[in-house]
Amino acid sequence: MTEPVNINTATFLQLKSLKGIGEAKANAILRAREEKGTLTEDNIFDITEISSTLWASLLKDNLITFKAVKPSGEDLASTVALLRDKISSIEKDRSDMVVSFQLQADQLR
Structure with missing residues (x-):
């Protein structure tokens, strides 16, 4: 099993490697990270370019994590x-x- 991708530290290419995340969605995550700082399980659903269904799938399959970076x-x-x-x-x-x-x-x- 592969390690989950940390949404708060992932590069563009790491984000694109996630199932269902292409260039536009990876860029949307990077923009949200710049605007909001640390992303969490609660505020990721505010990223309108990515459906709640896709977020739910990534979470359920343990493909993403939200470790804060300090x-x-x-x-x-x-x-x-x-x-x-x-x-x-x-x-x-x-x-x-x-x-x-x-x-x-x-x-x-």
Whole structure:
């Protein structure tokens, strides 16, 4: 038996691999995930592009799961550190460009 697909983390291709889910329905799930955040057994029925019959079948056959995704504190800390490094690099590049432009302007005078 295959592992159920986690609706909250599945890629487009993983969603398309589900029985009855094509491109349009996979995109509808991805859009709903962006709008609602975590999808649940209750709010999936709000995705009008997918019939309640299809959802019921996917649930009954244990083909989908709804594990919520919460980033760990460690993941967040490393992301913040990475973003700070990028900001620092951009600020340095900006400063270097300002100096370069000033030198070019001085040469034109």
